[in-house]
Amino acid sequence: MCAMYEVITPGTPVHGLKGVGEKTAEKLHELEIRDVNDVVFHLPTSYVDQSVVDLREAEHDSSITVEGTVKTEPKLAFFRRGMSRLTCFMDIDGIYTKVVFFNQPYLKDKLIIDEFARVYGKFDRNKLEINGQRLIFDTSPGYSVKYSLNRVMHAKTFSKLVAEVFGSHHFNHDLPEALKSKYQLWSLRDALHELHFPKSRDALHDARRTVKFYELYQFQLKLMHKRSEERVRNDHYIIDYDIERLKRFISTLPFELTGDQKAGVNDICRDFKQNISMHRLLQGDVGSGKTIVAGICVYAVKTIGEQSVVMVPTEVLANQHYESFKDTFKDELTIERLTGSTSRKEKDRILEGLRLGEIDLLIATHAVLEDDVAFNRLSFIIIDEQHRFGVKQRQKLQAKSYRKNILYMTATPIPRTLSITTFGDMDVSIIREMPKGRKPVETSWHTFDEMDQVMAAVRAQLNEGYSTYVVAPLIEESETLDLKNVNEIYQAFVDHFGEETVELVHGRMKPEEKNHGMHLFETLEKKILISTTVIEVGINVPNATMMVIFNAERFGLSTLHQLRGRVGRSSRQxxxxxxxxxxxDNAKLRMEIMTSTSDGFELSERDLEMRGPGDYFGVRQSGLPQFKVADLIEDYRMLEYARKEAISIFEHMEDSR
Incomplete structure (x- = not known):
């Protein structure tokens, strides 16, 4: 399989190109251009359409190229720290038009009265004014291109190198002919040539479309290859669970599974019966019931006497899962909990039980990764909120397994586009339905001037015996940001409701202090919990019916939705x-979106549109591709077609082996 950006035989160095000596090669190396493929894929960052338009037909605020005659002597004015403004009037298509160039004083001698000039800039129709960005001296039709060269070399010099590569090297990689015909794509060589040497708007569009498809298709092939490498067929991976025993257990549950939950259980159990390791992502909105799906599959593993583990990112979440599993399975499973605060004596007892196979399910934090934690037969690994663990941590846990079957769970609804790219090597199960009886959380937006209304709403819930979360974005006062901090809010609520009602929890507390505060809220000894976003994941208090989020504009849609998911966990409104x-406007739009929908998947799509893929997971998120032309948001439909074609091609390749 060809590497994505290797269309010419790799390993052909740039200093083999005509006109490239040691100095030029060093300059290219500064730009991380070492190979002829690097030259071809160092694409222009922008294009200037030099096709002249009629000013009478130009749209307001559009970037255009026009030509005409200079009618007045250019006036140059300097102001503030050497900034300059150059102004003249031109006759453009019979319209007397003002043209202004900022910080380009050297153009004064180029603008000569009664002589022709071609200008590229932004047109203000209301003022009949063009904010000139450049004078165009090359009057050939088509586009001029801009490269990111960090002032290492001139664009013309680099353009000559690109032309040299196209003229002297054979392109030995392309898209399959069937795909080019099916989707009306160009050859890769022609498309790349057009991107460097564009002739027209339509041709440039077709070339970009071809390269986008190529990038997305190659990336999906790479994911298929990775998936194939990681998931080797071996009868050892089969978990031949007792299906009748599992059905009897499901029939004893005090509630009926939703359709999506049943589908999730079936997906996982079907994976168990395959002779290939499971690699599945279980997505479900907050409160959708992912835990019971995972738990039923843990029971399936127990029917053959083998073990499961759930690894979670926080002790609070470990405690929640432990209590939830104990409540659901009672004596049907032997369950233990291992965290950083587990005593040495208790840990030794748990480690002995794991080695002897006496423990069916271990709920654990990072503590499970320690070398002394060994299982008897670990055959099912569940990693909750998997994006909070690094690759090496996940691999270390997998190394402890007897049969490699891994289920990743997340309560963060992931946009379909990112699911295909970031988790494309996994099978995906999605739980969209909420358990019966759950009501959507009613969401409203208030300003700080309406604090009396907010306090009255909290008081109403307290009077009915229910609990309230209150979230603040900062721990202490900030000199640079005008935000309500958690200590200030805590004091305001204590003044209003009394110290016996209000508890404070934040991330800088010692673990035992934080856990104690959470415990007081969970046991309803304190009815109002003031906190930072430490409660975003992990705490489950069905009695809580209200969530108040201060400075909500400081949070992304996904975080707001996660916080909102802490309430609405019972049949109460x-x-x-x-x-x-x-x-x-962006912050205001987030508030409007949050009050208009409670669908986490819809919110995740909107969040991706507003924040972009790099910010959605954080800029350090591994696995998120950096494409040259394709855009994950703009080109999501093309991504889906590329994925479908990559799967088809890869499966054909596998079958023909």
């Missing part, structure tokens, strides 16, 4: 109050 004073 629950509420989320967003308290904010948004200063930007």
């Amino acid at each position: 629950s509420y989320c109050l967003l308290v904010s004073q948004p200063q930007t």
Whole structure:
């Protein structure tokens, strides 16, 4: 399989190109261009359409190229720290038009009265003014291109190198002919040539479309290859569980599974019966019931006397899962919990039980990764909120397994686009349905001027015996950000409701202090919990019916939705109050979106549109591809077609082996 950006025989160094000596090669190396493939894929960052338009037909605020005659002597004015403004009037298509160039004083001698000039810039139709960005001296039709060269070399010099590569090297990789015909794509060589030497708007569009498809298709092939390498067929991976025993257990549950939960259980159990290791992602909105799906599959593994583990990112979440599993399975499973605060004596007892196979299910934090933690026959690994663990941590846990079957769970709804790219090497099960009886959380937006209403709403829930979460974005006062901090809010609620009602928890507390505060809230000794986002994942208090989020404009949609998911976990109506004073249109839009939908998957798509793929998971998220032309948001439909074709091609290759 060809590497994505190797269309010419790899390993052909740039210093073999005509006109490239040691100095030029060094300059290219500064730009991380070492191979002729690097030259071809160092694409222009922008294009200037030099096709002249009629000013009478130009749209307001559009970037255009026009030509005409200079009618007045250019005036140059300097102001503030050497900044300059150059102004003249031109006759453009019979319209007397003002042209202004900022910080290009050297153009004064180029603009000569009664002589022809071609200008590229932004047109203000209301003022009949063009904010000139450049004078165009090359009057040939088509486009001029801009490269990111960090002032290492001139664009013309680099353009000559690109032309040299196209003229002297054979392109030995291309898209399959069937795909080019099916989707009306160009040859890769022609498309790349057009991107460097564009002739027209339509041709440039077709070339970009071809290279986008190529990138997305190659990336999906790479994921298929990775999936094939990781998932070797071996009868050892089969978990031949007792299906009748599992059915009897499911029939004893005090509730009926939703359709999506049943489908999730079937997906996982079908994987168990395959002679290939499981590699599945279980996505489900907050409160959708992923845990019971995983638990039923843990029971299936128990029917053959083998073990399962759930690894979670926090002790709070470990405690929640432990209590939930114990409550659901009672004596049907032997369950233990291992965290950083487990005593030495208790840990030794658990380690002995694991080695002897006496423990069916271990709920654990990172503590399970320690070398002294060994299982008897670990055959099912569940990693919750998997994006909070590094690759090496996940691999270390997998190394402890007897049969390699891994289920990743996340309560963060992942946009389909990112699911295909970031988790494309996994099978995916999605739980969209909420358990019966759950009501959508009613969400409203309030300004700080409406604090009396917010406090009254909290009081109403307290009077009915229910609990409230209150979230603040900062721990202490900030000199640079005008945000309500958690200590200030805590004091305000204590003044209003009394110290016996309000508890404070934040991330800088010692673990034992934080756990104690959570415990007081979970046991309903304290009815109001003031916290930072430490409660985003992990705490489960069905009695809580209200979530108040201060400075909500500071959070992304996904975080707001995760916080909102802490309430609405019973049949009672629950509420989320967003308290904010948004200063930007983007922040205001987030508030409007949050109050219009409670669908986590819809919110995740909107969040991706607003924040972009790099920010959605964090800029350090591994596995997120950096494409040259393709865009994960803009080109999501093309991504799906590319994935379908890659799967088809790869399966054909596998069958023909």
